Amino acid sequence: MRKVVIAVILPSVIALVGFALPGSGAAGAGNGDAGAVTAGTTGPCEDPVRAGRPRCPDLIIGRPSEMYADRKTIPGRVLLRATNDIMSRGEGPIELRGRRDRTRSMNVTQAIRRKNGSWARFPIQARLRFVKVGAAYGGAFWKVRNPLRFELWRVDRTRRKIRMVRTGPKQFYCFRDLERTRPGPNSPTDPVYPACNQNPRERKVTLGTSVGWSDIYPSTYDRQWIDVTGLRGCFAYVLRLDPAGLFHELDRENNVAQRVVRLPWKPDRGKRCPRP
Numbered sequence: 001m002r003k004v005v006i007a008v009i010l011p012s013v014i015a016l017v018g019f020a021l022p023g024s025g026a027a028g029a030g031n032g033d034a035g036a037v038t039a040g041t042t043g044p045c046e047d048p049v050r051a052g053r054p055r056c057p058d059l060i061i062g063r064p065s066e067m068y069a070d071r072k073t074i075p076g077r078v079l080l081r082a083t084n085d086i087m088s089r090g091e092g093p094i095e096l097r098g099r100r101d102r103t104r105s106m107n108v109t110q111a112i113r114r115k116n117g118s119w120a121r122f123p124i125q126a127r128l129r130f131v132k133v134g135a136a137y138g139g140a141f142w143k144v145r146n147p148l149r150f151e152l153w154r155v156d157r158t159r160r161k162i163r164m165v166r167t168g169p170k171q172f173y174c175f176r177d178l179e180r181t182r183p184g185p186n187s188p189t190d191p192v193y194p195a196c197n198q199n200p201r202e203r204k205v206t207l208g209t210s211v212g213w214s215d216i217y218p219s220t221y222d223r224q225w226i227d228v229t230g231l232r233g234c235f236a237y238v239l240r241l242d243p244a245g246l247f248h249e250l251d252r253e254n255n256v257a258q259r260v261v262r263l264p265w266k267p268d269r270g271k272r273c274p275r276p
Contacts, residue, residue, distance in 0.1 A: 043248045044112060044122060054112040054120050057211075058090030058250040061148070061241040063257045066219045069228075069265040079225035080265055084148060084239050085216045086173075087181060088209035090250045093192070094175060095208035096144060097121070098128035105129050106205060108144070110248055126246045128207070130200050131172045133222045141196035142205045143172035147247075151238040152226045157274045159260055161236050170223035175207040179214050187212025231263045234273035 045056035062085035070079040088094055092113045098106030106128040111119045126147075132140040150168025153161040177191030193208040209215050217224055226237065241255035260273050 045248050045250050052120055053115045055092030055115060056090055056112060056250045057088060057092055057094040059094055059241055060087040060089055060254045061239050061257045064237050064239055064259045077227055078229045080228045081219040081225040083219045085214050087214045088211055093208050093210045098205040100203050122248060124246050128205060137222045141174055141198055143174045143196060144207060146171055147173050147242055149240045149243045150226050151240055153236040153238055155234050155236050166226050168226045175209045176215050177210050177213040178216050180212055181214040182212045184212050228263050234262050237261050
């Protein structure tokens with residue numbers, strides 16, 4: 001009798017995990033340009049009928065901009081800084097709801113609004129953490145871990161990426177409505193998701209970015225850099241959104257943006273790198 005029960009329950013459990021937990025298996029960016037997606041999983045944005053017709057988000061990363069060489073933050077090192085722009089498009093907002101389960105950390109459920117106005121909730125493997133960024137940058141905030149990665153790739157004579165040589169140190173970001181970058185009928189006029197919560201005792205926290213809005217971090221902000229000390233030649237400075245493929249969204253093909261640069265850094269030196 002016990003074997004019969006297991007045989008009936010186990011496929012349901014497997015199906016539920018495969019639907020609700022993308023990215024729960026091994027995932028890596030590799031040398032491709034799309035965010036990693038766990039094989040064999042089907043999320044609500046890939047199977048909208050099954051999920052109750054959700055209005056899924058679509059996150060798009062803009063090209064690195066406002067770049068400059070920083071030689072002051074770490075004496076003796078050259079840090080190539082860049083601004084990142086995480087744009088929220090798609091049919092609905094990206095919304096992450098954290099619930100505390102550790103001292104300074106929260107598990108995360110992604111909430112997706114359905115077309116009838118209700119919310120569907122999907123546990124994901126992301127984490128929120130209360131992170132100190134220093135008084136110069138506002139103190140400490142609840143932020144999501146690893147939604148974006150800074151990468152530096154060696155490129156060949158056709159500008160094709162051949163080997164990742166460095167990554168940036170930044171791990172935590174706050175989804176918020178900072179700037180309305182694409183007004184439209186589905187884009188709220190006023191911000192819905194404010195600046196990140198700064199209460200370390202909070203039990204629940206919601207982060208998000210509305211459709212038509214962007215969460216932008218300037219190149220001058222904490223850890224917006226890759227250490228390029230000692231490197232020479234042509235490289236791709238890459239911003240990779242959701243590298244572990246944790247978030248449910250409409251399109252992962254727009255999760256990577258890059259700018260080809262020549263090192264040592266000088267403005268516009270990337271134009272001297274060969275073009276295909």
